Amino acid sequence: MxxxxxxxxxxxxxxxxxxxxxxxxxxxxxxxxxxxxxxxxxxxxxxxxxxxxxxxxxxxxxxxxxxxxxxxxxxxxxxxxxxxxxxxxSGDKMQFASDIGLMFLDHLSPDDAASLLEERLQALNQEIARHEKAPPHGFGLGVDLAMDHHLAHLKLDRDWLAQVIGDLREHGRE
Amino acid sequence: MxxxxxxxxxxxxxxxxxxxxxxxxxxxxxxxxxxxxxxxxxxxxxxxxxxxxxxxxxxxxxxxxxxxxxxxxxxxxxxxxxxxxxxxxSGDKMQFASDIGLMFLDHLSPDDAASLLEERLQALNQEIARHEKAPPHGFGLGVDLAMDHHLAHLKLDRDWLAQVIGDLREHGRE
DNA sequence: CGTAAAATAGTCAATATTGAGTAATCATCT
DNA sequence: AGATGATTACTCAATATTGACTATTTTACG
The missing domain is CATH 1.10.10.10 (Winged helix-like DNA-binding domain superfamily/Winged helix DNA-binding domain)
Incomplete structure (x- = not known):
């Protein structure tokens, strides 16, 4: 607000x-x-x-x-x-809607969870691609900074997700 | 909702x-x-x-x-x-309230902006410290994952902010 | 024992937010 | 020229959200 x-x-x-x-x-x-x-x-x-x-x-x-x-x-x-x-x-409140789902991951089998997260990872990759091929806005430094900030978080999410999916798959096989 | x-x-x-x-x-x-x-x-x-x-x-x-x-x-x-x-x-919408402020950074002098962001960086560091010394919740794997996810984003933000503050300070001196 | 503070268990009126319109104009095609 | 769809410019009723209570009970402590 x-x-x-x-x-x-x-x-x-x-x-x-x-x-x-x-x-x-x-x-x-x-x-x-x-x-x-x-x-x-x-x-x-x-x-x-x-x-x-x-x-x-x-x-x-x-x-x-x-x-x-x-x-x-x-x-x-x-x-x-x-x-x-x-x-x-003052900082962000930093809340991720997806953390709510993550909290209840135990209600799914590791493989089911991994599959769902893979779908999410693909969407994320597409968004990152869109982001990267978009030309710089040209509305000054600040806007570019904000976009870079956003992109950094998207990439972190991608890497974090890939790691978690790997762990889940391993856990599923063991 | x-x-x-x-x-x-x-x-x-x-x-x-x-x-x-x-x-x-x-x-x-x-x-x-x-x-x-x-x-x-x-x-x-x-x-x-x-x-x-x-x-x-x-x-x-x-x-x-x-x-x-x-x-x-x-x-x-x-x-x-x-x-x-x-x-x-489906992924997060991933919106950061602070990006709105970042977009208008040009309305402040680089040094003013850097000072404000430094204050934010300190708050962030405190939150990370609180987060890290909190014991694992013990409500199962999912909750721990969600907390780890959250923490990863906090740390990214810390590093990103530190970088930007450095750039702003440099820009202010040049 | 008396009483101030904390915990228990919600409710309500006010505010914030949005999905789904309305209604006019302009562009395009046949 | 008439029909179709896009653009312009909002508005409204319905829903979601919250700050600020209310009212009782238990606990702490001098």
């Missing part, structure tokens, strides 16, 4: 944009770092507007439906910087 | 428990893998009960308030196994 505000304000720091544009940008470019959906973005922008951190004005291009253009205000910029510092200072 | 059901059913697979017990267990032992709060657990258990995957009966010990004891049913066990397989097969 805090991160949602940070994300939206950060996007508006680049330049004013209307809602559809913002959501388009997130869906196209930022799906790796957030899963925020459109209605959440609008709701969050409304909240930020109510607190004076963004301004909304409506505009109309041609005779398309009117749209809401959001701009960050001076207090909003201040708030953005405080959210940014807070985010950088 | 799916993971929440998996977690609760998995806990009930060990043995029937009442709500307070379940929540106590999660808070005490599982805070690394989930952030589910009590009301969510109760709501989820109610939903599972409505679908016939768990049974609720009330009991009273001494003259403490009556409590609800939840047990997993046969269809619940089936459902648990399907959730487990799904979870193991």
């Amino acid at each position: 805090r991160e949602r505000e940070l994300l939206l304000l950060g996007i508006l720091m680049a330049h004013s944009q209307h809602g559809y544009q913002i959501n388009e940008f997130i869906e196209m470019n930022l799906s790796r770092v957030t899963d925020m959906k459109k209605p959440t973005a609008y709701a969050t922008l409304d909240r930020l507007a109510a607190q004076g951190f963004v301004e909304v004005r409506t505009e109309q291009a041609g005779n398309r439906p009117v749209r809401k253009v959001y701009s960050i205000t001076a207090p909003g910029t201040e708030y953005f910087r405080s959210l940014l510092k807070e985010n950088l200072m | 799916r993971e929440r059901e998996l977690l609760l059913l998995g806990i009930l697979m060990a043995h029937s428990q009442h709500g307070y017990q379940i929540n106590e267990f999660i808070e005490m032992n599982l805070s690394r893998v989930t952030d589910m709060k009590k009301p969510t657990a109760y709501a989820t258990l109610d939903r599972l009960a409505a679908q016939g995957f768990v049974e609720v009966r009330t009991e009273q010990a001494g003259n403490r308030p009556v409590r609800k004891v939840y047990s997993i049913t046969a269809p619940g066990t089936e459902y648990f196994r399907s959730l487990l397989k799904e979870n193991l097969m």
Whole structure:
């Protein structure tokens, strides 16, 4: 929720944009770092507007439906910087949905477990490949850093998984 | 949401428990893998009960308030196994709240950014230390695996962060 | 024994989030 | 020119989640 505000304000720091544009940008470019959906973005922008951190004005291009253009205000910029510092200072909560499944691995035979994890490993490899062949975004250093960070974790997961699958297979044969 | 059901059913697979017990267990032992709060657990258990995957009966010990004891049913066990397989097969979404901050690193001077990240690195090191000196849970192989997985990611993050901080400091001096 | 703190066992109102729309315009093809 | 599908730009009702209680009982201790 805090991160949602940070994300939206950060996007508006680049330049004013209307809602559809913002959501388009997130869906196209930022799906790796957030899963925020459109209605959440609008709701969050409304909240930020109510607190004076963004301004909304409506505009109309041609005779398309009117749209809401959001701009960050001076207090909003201040708030953005405080959210940014807070985010950088304090660590991630680091929770992996897959750890919940791992905890209950004992309910499956080692071979069944290994097969399921192999499927996951393949998907992971594909994601890593997509990631690596994607050209650098070109939105500055920070974005590239975030992408590199993400990729590093994907690769760790790949190696960790491969190791575990090996162990399970061995355990299954013994 | 799916993971929440998996977690609760998995806990009930060990043995029937009442709500307070379940929540106590999660808070005490599982805070690394989930952030589910009590009301969510109760709501989820109610939903599972409505679908016939768990049974609720009330009991009273001494003259403490009556409590609800939840047990997993046969269809619940089936459902648990399907959730487990799904979870193991499909990868994590892998989103790091901190990536959002990283993306906007350019709004800070390299030295400011490095200082903030250093604070984070310290917190990370403490968490790793806590993690490493915690005794193995003793709830079976799966739980140990999940903890190891978590720890591996923490360590990666530590190393990655140290590297980035170094780069930022260098960049600041140049 | 009296009482302050901790443990037990939840509930509820408020907030956050999203799946599934709506409704208009524009592009493309036949 | 009319039909089809994509794009633009949101909105709403339904669901998920949680902070902040409530209310009792047991334990600790001076």
